[in-house]
Amino acid sequence: MTAIKPPALSFTEARLRGIVESAMDAIITVDEAQRIVLFNAAAESVFGCPREQAIGSSLSRFIPERFRGDHEAHVQRFGEAGVSSRRMGSQRIVLGLRSDGQEFPIEASISHVSEDGHRFYTVILRDVTQRWLAEKALSASREEVREFALAASTAREQEKSRFARELHDELGQALTALKIDVSWLRESLMGAPDAVKAKLAAMQLLLDGTVAAARRISSDLRPLMLDDLGLAAACDWLAENFRSRTGLACELVLGEGDLDLPDPWATAVFRVLQESLTNVTKHSGATQVEVTLVRVAGEVVLTVHDNGRGFSISDPRKPGSQGLTSLRERASLLHGTAIVESTPGRGTLIELRLPVRDAEERR
Structure with a gap:
C-alpha cells in the first residue's frame, strides 16, 4: 500500500524545491560518501554540467585535484565538530573546477543535517571571478x-x-675662505680707524652666522653622515643634536646586529626618527625621550617613547597637521607599519617596523 503525503507537506516540499531552483547561488547537497544528491539550476550554470550528469557523481569532480584530499578531510572534521554551518575558505581563496577543466574562485558556506540516521552536507556557493579579478587589478x-x-x-x-x-x-668652502680673508684683514689693519675695525668685526660675525646657517640647512636637507657613515651614526648624531638644541634628555639604544641599511630603508628610519623628535619638540611638552633601534626576525624596529602630555588618538586631526600621516606613508612605501599609541597624560609611543629582506637583496 503506497503512503499518501499530506497536502500541506507536498506543498512545502514543492515550495522549497522552487526556492532552491530559483536561487541565484549554486546549491549542492551530498551524502556521507560525498555523492551528489541535489544540484540546482545555478550549479548547472556555474559548473557547466547538466544535472543528470552531476547527480550520483562524486563532489570531487568539481574540486581541483590537488585540493581533493584536503577537502574530504575538512568535510569530515566539520561533521564531527558539532557546528551546523560555517563559511568555507575564510582565510584563503577556495577554487572550484568547471566541467571544461577551468578553475575559478568561489565563495562558499557549508551546513549539515541528519535524516533517518544519515548525514547530508549542503554547500551554497557563488562564482566570485569578477570580484577576484577586480581585487587583483586594484x-x-x-x-x-x-x-x-x-x-x-x-x-x-x-x-x-x-x-x-x-x-x-662649495658654499661652505667659499664662506670658510671668506672668514680666513676677513681674519687676515683684521690682523693686517690693527692700526686702522675704529670704524673700519667695527665693520670688519661685523663682517666676521655675519660670516660666522652664515656658515652656521649653511651647515644647519645642509644637515636639515640630509645629513652627509647618513650617506658617509651609515644609519647608526646618523641616528646618534640626530639624538645628540636634539639634546643640544632642546635641552631635553634623549637616550638612544642601538641593538646588536647590522643596522646600517641601504637606501631607501635607511632614509625611512632616519626621517621617521627625525619627524618623531620634531613632534616631541613642538607638541609633547616632554622632559625625556627614549629611542631604540634594533634588528630582529627580519625586521628593523624603531621606537620613540616620550613622557609628554600625550593625546587622544580619536581626536580630530589639527588642520595642516601631516606628521603622523607622513610616518605611516613612509612605512607603507616599504611594506612596513607605523603604530602610534598615546593617552592623555601618559606620553606617546611611536613604533616603526620595516621588513629588511629586500634590503639585503639591494646590497
Whole structure:
C-alpha cells in the first residue's frame, strides 16, 4: 500500500524545491560518501554540467585535484565538530573546477543535517571571478602607486643629498675662505680707524652666522653622515643634536646586529626618527625621550617613547597637521607599519617596523 503525503507537506516540499531552483547561488547537497544528491539550476550554470550528469557523481569532480584530499578531510572534521554551518575558505581563496577543466574562485558556506540516521552536507556557493579579478587589478594598481611614490620619494632624497653636499662643499668652502680673508684683514689693519675695525668685526660675525646657517640647512636637507657613515651614526648624531638644541634628555639604544641599511630603508628610519623628535619638540611638552633601534626576525624596529602630555588618538586631526600621516606613508612605501599609541597624560609611543629582506637583496 503506497503512503499518501499530506497536502500541506507536498506543498512545502514543492515550495522549497522552487526556492532552491530559483536561487541565484549554486546549491549542492551530498551524502556521507560525498555523492551528489541535489544540484540546482545555478550549479548547472556555474559548473557547466547538466544535472543528470552531476547527480550520483562524486563532489570531487568539481574540486581541483590537488585540493581533493584536503577537502574530504575538512568535510569530515566539520561533521564531527558539532557546528551546523560555517563559511568555507575564510582565510584563503577556495577554487572550484568547471566541467571544461577551468578553475575559478568561489565563495562558499557549508551546513549539515541528519535524516533517518544519515548525514547530508549542503554547500551554497557563488562564482566570485569578477570580484577576484577586480581585487587583483586594484591590488596591482595600489602596488604601482606605491612603487611610483617610493621612486618619487627616493628622487627627492637624492636631490636633497645633492643640494646638501653642494652647500657643504662649495658654499661652505667659499664662506670658510671668506672668514680666513676677513681674519687676515683684521690682523693686517690693527692700526686702522675704529670704524673700519667695527665693520670688519661685523663682517666676521655675519660670516660666522652664515656658515652656521649653511651647515644647519645642509644637515636639515640630509645629513652627509647618513650617506658617509651609515644609519647608526646618523641616528646618534640626530639624538645628540636634539639634546643640544632642546635641552631635553634623549637616550638612544642601538641593538646588536647590522643596522646600517641601504637606501631607501635607511632614509625611512632616519626621517621617521627625525619627524618623531620634531613632534616631541613642538607638541609633547616632554622632559625625556627614549629611542631604540634594533634588528630582529627580519625586521628593523624603531621606537620613540616620550613622557609628554600625550593625546587622544580619536581626536580630530589639527588642520595642516601631516606628521603622523607622513610616518605611516613612509612605512607603507616599504611594506612596513607605523603604530602610534598615546593617552592623555601618559606620553606617546611611536613604533616603526620595516621588513629588511629586500634590503639585503639591494646590497
